[in-house]
Amino acid sequence: MAEFREKEETEEPARLLDPERLSFTRDDPEWEDHLRALLARSDDSELKSFVSDLYTSDIAHFFEKLSFEESDRLFKLLDPEEQGLLLLELDDNIKERFLDHLSHEELATIVGEQQSDTAADILGELDDEQRGRILSRLDPDDRFEVSELLGYPEGTAGSIMAREFVSVLETDTVKKAIANVRRISRETDDIYNVFVVDKAGRYRGHISLRRLILTRPSTRVKKIMEEELLPLPATMDVEEVANSFTRYDFITAPVVDERGVLIGRITADDILEVMQDEASEDFLRMGGVSAEETLKTPVWRAAAVRVLWLTINLATAFLAASIVRFFEDTIEKVVILAALMPIVAGMGGNAASQTMAFTIRNLALGEISKQGSRRVVFREMGIGLINGLSLGIFAGLLVFMLTHHVILSGLISFALFGNMLIAAAIGSSVPILLQKWNIDPAIGSSIFVTTCTDMGGFFFLLGMARLLLPFLLSGIQ
């Protein structure tokens, strides 16, 4: 007992036991101080044991706080496999510096030690010339595997799968399967399943490692394999892959080519990353921010990217304003319209953003099938009808209370109602159409839709006001 205690106190400080600090481990200044103290020593041995205990992602985090020379010293203490994983975790500018700094020789060693998907990811960071040079230094098997992975378009199952998997024939025994696990183990850590294929290499089923452990070695795999695991086509969109993982609780899934031949596998931890990226992308794009912007993007560069979106918005805002200008004479006579105008436009925008958020998210989750998209538009129009009516009446009542003007109140009721119907129709159909045309609905919908609701709001209110001008004027002091 005393022996365990001691170990705890010396090797692992409060990390494991203090829940408050646990979650912020890497932001804890104590850790950084400790690292700097070790860096101050000329002897690397303790430094090495310190970094080798850290997660790759945390080392990358520290690199942002250290000078390049310090980072490089740490980098050299890692083995090539860890170096490769680390490269992918680094911030873009630090990563580029390392990629420039490392010789082709060193890079080839690093790439050669990786699992195929990581190797492809690292090579994907290089320019064509560098990539060619590194590829030529890899051993032929690795080169073939990695080149193939690089051939899959970004955003497909093929582009995120790993080529390392364990497979056996249906007629093989458990013993053979375990021997295969042993062989592949040299190349990869994350094996959770053995896949079963037919003689043509086509995916037939799978066996969990747990099952392998518990079954007599002489048993034929066909007897214990499970068949329900859906293989994913290599061309499948990663968003759909992620939806399959969530829907069917996969930990690992086989990837097949168009003939059904098993060519790779995807693991849930890859999908977690895909999902987080996709969610960030949609969320940021919906707000008009590039998915590439991080807290480390320099201010001027973030501004330059964001200003593009704002400029388009400015153009559409002037477009909407031109409708107002067209009705300036009406506003001049009934100036309260200037105050009501943004209400109608804004409420249309709000209703549209509800409809858009709902539609875009359900498109992303694969909940809206091709046949079902018309129903979604009708559903939204139904909601728009109900809420347009209730809010239209409510806003009319408010205006009546403020102005005691019946026609004006009726006017805002009508304009709000009309604009909310437009919001529902456009807000649901635009994302669906964009998706159909393979444009990310999160990126294009909001500009188009809010321009419509702005213009719609101004037009309904002011156009109707012009028609009813004599009545409006008669009631206004």
Added chain:
Amino acid sequence: MAEFREKEETEEPARLLDPERLSFTRDDPEWEDHLRALLARSDDSELKSFVSDLYTSDIAHFFEKLSFEESDRLFKLLDPEEQGLLLLELDDNIKERFLDHLSHEELATIVGEQQSDTAADILGELDDEQRGRILSRLDPDDRFEVSELLGYPEGTAGSIMAREFVSVLETDTVKKAIANVRRISRETDDIYNVFVVDKAGRYRGHISLRRLILTRPSTRVKKIMEEELLPLPATMDVEEVANSFTRYDFITAPVVDERGVLIGRITADDILEVMQDEASEDFLRMGGVSAEETLKTPVWRAAAVRVLWLTINLATAFLAASIVRFFEDTIEKVVILAALMPIVAGMGGNAASQTMAFTIRNLALGEISKQGSRRVVFREMGIGLINGLSLGIFAGLLVFMLTHHVILSGLISFALFGNMLIAAAIGSSVPILLQKWNIDPAIGSSIFVTTCTDMGGFFFLLGMARLLLPFLLSGIQ
């Protein structure tokens, strides 16, 4: 070869090999037709083999298309474990119908067959009285485990963990570890790791099943265990748990209590669900939609929930309009202000939505630490300054081209610039403050922020216009 062919054609139709259809399997009308044909027969045997080959999530999908009687007939063909998983996948109204329909006896059998986390989830769907009755029918061990899980507040690691895990002492052998895997296998399918604990039950490290398979049975686990896996405190927020999984590529993670004692584990497939839910929640809430709304929510109910948010927006829109009313005399004299007004307000809103999206997403990803939040606000103000300047000048030029009026152009430049600074300051600090006060930033930020940018836009433009009125009038025809 011929033998495999045959099997393929009869048992598994095009499902495996047609990538186009693979991804839409469950929406394929052929499947539904097949199911209905089987339901038409009085004999259940083929029906049973058909549903037992389906994923739970797909059965739930079919239930939405069938009558309750048909669904119930299918339900009865499943074993209790599958029935429990299915209940959790069902749409709310169908689920409620089944929960009412099943006897306590049946429910207790279903719950008793589940892994602890699923059991707790099912019990979480019941009211207190029903839950008590079912709990009292469970065997004491199960009752204890499940009650404990039910005790963790929603949204914590404890509430999503499972109590089933394999653990061994540091001094145990690989053989013992495998024996423990065998024992736990009766309770759960998803075992990917064996956890190592000290004599007090505190988490010390882990061993992958792969490693167990490849190591001689007499080896002590201490020799082969890995120590780097971070245990998660049971009180940790699930969003943070998800971030740890993504950051550190976990497939499974140990959960510990405040003393570091291992009490459960979380698997990546649970996290996929959490992540998808959190992402949906943020995305929908940002758009003003409840995270609970699905395509199956009845129109009137969706409308009723959405109208709440719209009503708050209507109130704030009237608030902003009151500023316009205050300056009605100015607008009456310079009516073009009515057209420029929504431009300034809208551009502030667009800039704010960029800032908010960026801030809220980075808060959700845990990228903004407590110390770093001030820097984020400064960064956004920097971007706001640059883009406010450039867009302000640009908008001024546009207005000059349209009106040839210098003062008016200067006015819009100034107002746009000021409003974009407000957008940056409010758009970044409001989400950070809400997060600090434990209010979901995605839900509250946008209303508050856009009200500010609307009011700011109107106030800057119209207030300044009133001050400069003589100059404005002198230049306008």
